[in-house]
Amino acid sequence: MSDRIHTLSGYFHEYQKSLAEPDKFWARIADSFHWRKRWDKVLDWNFEGPDVKWFVNGKLNITENVLERHLFTLGDRPAIIWEPNDPNEEGRVLTYQELYHKVCKFSNALKAKGIGKGDKVIIYMPMVPEAAVAMLACARIGAVHSVVFAGFSSNALADRIEDCQAKAVLTSDGNFRGKKKIEVKAVVDEALEKTNDVETVVVYQRTKQDVVMKEGRDYWWHDFIAGQAETNTATEMDSEDMLFILYTSGSTGKPKGIVHTTGGYMVYSKYTFENVFQYSPGDIYWCTADIGWITGHSYIVYGPLLAGATSIMFEGVPTYPDAGRFWAIVDKYKVNQFYTAPTAIRALEAHGTEPIEPYKLDSLKVLGTVGEPINEEAWHWYHTHVGKNRCPIVDTWWQTETGGIMVSPLAGVTPNKPAYATLPLPGVQLAIVDPEGNELTGNSVEGNLCIKFPWPGMLRTTYGDHERCKQTYFATYKGMYFTGDGVKRDHDGYYRILGRVDDVINVSGHRMGTAEVENAINEHPKVIESAVVGYPHEVKGQGIYAYVICDMTNRTVENLTNEIKETVRKIIGPIAKPDKVQIVSGLPKTRSGKIMRRILRKVAEGAMDDMGDTSTLLDPEVVEEIKKNRIN
């Protein structure tokens, strides 16, 4: 049964119902799933704790809703279509039936190694179907998966393993990405030298490169599953049992483990998938994200598979073997819904329209974007050249913490407005607040984006540190969840997301905390102090600009800047590498010693004549020097 909304008036109607009677509204949606035991109460909550419970005392297993529920009717339908990095390599199709057997087999193998309910399992894998199998197998046995993007460094991986005390790591020998073959197992080995928790490592053979296998700890995937049965009884979970942890960056210190639980996430990811993309049975849907991010969790794996959809998984990159690769894949599989990031659109836009011209793209019905604000120019390029002026664009605003899409047009239902995420989904109660926390009502207002009422897909805590969850999201404005984003509501009541208002930089749709990058820079022995800001970047949305005070003995500016970039790459990963490093003799500080980032942002942007109020600066000379040596 589908809970799809088909018209704009239908949307307003549903939205009103979700406001007036949220329990009734969500109970109706949740009733279309398979529960071993129905819930006693739909919602129990307060935002002070915060303490939020959805579908209280409901018992279920999410994979029964992905697998068993579809087997009789959709057993032969492709669940996952896999397109490899190299277009000359054969792709793979897993039907729901085949996915079921693979998940069961892997579940049994994990159980045989003593992994069970509540155990944490890190998945550090390339984009191969086995990564989805791994996630689902964890969910099936009640183990908590934490997928770590396979581009993160061994240090970042070790931090995450340690934070959640992972018992097992699922990985591959290597990873194909464009022309490159990337080491994966070797990174895991390095990470495991720094932690003691991991007892089992399972290695999927993808690139066939040489790897070191540690006796008694490391197993090849094919050996690991050999002899295991292809059926398995799923472990019964409570609605509020943890489903997964996903680490994300914030404005302070180390990444935090966002915790999502079972029942609410299940209901929310499927409901939003069907409605936003207007998915019809038989459609071929493709999201280009990586499973290492929340987009991959909710809109490659859980949402689509819960809806019985066919979800494409692509191993490669948009520009290999050429900048027409996405469009070749769209035509090859007759993709109906295509979901990607503004940074990918801008990168392809830079290649012009020539790489698109050979392709028909006539199967496309819906285009989507996610991860960062889309600029109007990129929106129009996407709409004209990819969508041929006939596909609605869903600009979907959400976060790792929200679990699923929060503000977005429903494709073909909600009128589009370029660069606007438009309207909240049913069940989502937005508030725009001023810096003092007063809610700004009415239209034509701008402020900070908050959410006033719980929704089923929301985070429940930050792993191992509930106080941090409270302080980060629920303490800034009392009684509300604070998103960290600025927003405008226009004269029609449509929402436009303006970007982060905290110290978080959005690089190619990936979140980086300035403090996190600074900590990495400060690891370099010659670095005394650093300050990092974002600046507008044509393709990435934002680039990373670092101002660094260094001890210059025995170093040139050039080798120091390179060493600093390299240090960040090693500590976090390539995505965090600063685009620009400026060596400075001092940083602009207030008399109380606070770095005035506003000034550093202005310089990085090149808005040199627009410094604002600098009267509280301790040493105005510093600003002059920074301006003079600015990196273009």
Ligand code: WT7
């Ligand atoms: C931050 C969340 C949600 C999946 C990908 C990113 C920004 C996300 C949009 C959009 C403008 C957007 C926000 C948000 N963001 N989507 N459609 N328009 N900004 O997840 O890593 O948790 O980052 O991404 O700033 O807070 P994430």
